[in-house]
Amino acid sequence: RVLFRSFVLEKILDLSQDGVVKRIGKKSKSQVQNKAQNLKTSTDIKKNSQINLAPFLEQYNYVKRIRGAYDRCLMLIKDGVKLMVILRGPPGSGKSYLAQKILSESGIDPAVHRRHIFSSDNFFVRNNVYVYVPDHLSQAHVWNQHNVVAAIREEVSPIIIDNTNTQAWEMRVYAEAAVSGGYDIEILEPSTWWFAKVNELAKRNTHGVPKAKIRNMMDRYEMN
Secondary structure, three states: OOEEOHHHHHHHOEEOOOOEEEOOOOOOHHHHHHHHHHHHHHHHHOOOOEOOOHHHHHHHHHHHOOOOHHHHHHHHHHOOOOEEEEEOOOOOOOHHHHHHHHHHHOOOOHHHHHHOEEOHHHHHEEOOEEOOOHHHHHHHHHHHHHHHHHHHHOOOOOEEEEOOOOOHHHHHHHHHHHHHOOOEEEEEEOOOOOOOOHHHHHHHOOOOOOHHHHHHHHHHOOOO
């Protein structure tokens, strides 16, 4: 079973009385450092800052009661509903497999799967080789956010965000863009037995993320 974390969505979107989507929670040091880089993307998303969330919330609350999150995703995709699926979990936990499974079981042609999956890791792939450069991580996230905004404009559905998303603030830009574009949102975690087992995650992740870094990710991972 894939777990649905509604608390994450509630933390991402602060629903004020005038219907404006706002960020809540304490800003981290990395958020402050990334502010200038993210400004263009955030401004682009919020050209119409007064977002009427009532229709979104009404449908969201209705659909949420229907069934488990994974089955709900398949139902929404097959019904033609514009959907953003935000995956979260440490490296090696099974996010990429889950993304492919959602698309395959929804009947989407494998030839176009890459059009639906958005990961900041892809920024570091050159000639099919993954070369991670830590100093470029902020640039990678902004690059991925721009790609997602472009996909929303083209009404690509589903849009699957395949990032670690250890804390709610990391999903802010994606959630706001989804709501602005009239997309439903589902937030999923892989239900793999090794999800929180650092040693196993270190063995299974495909990008060679070291055990110490995975442990740090799990230490700051926001649980319900």
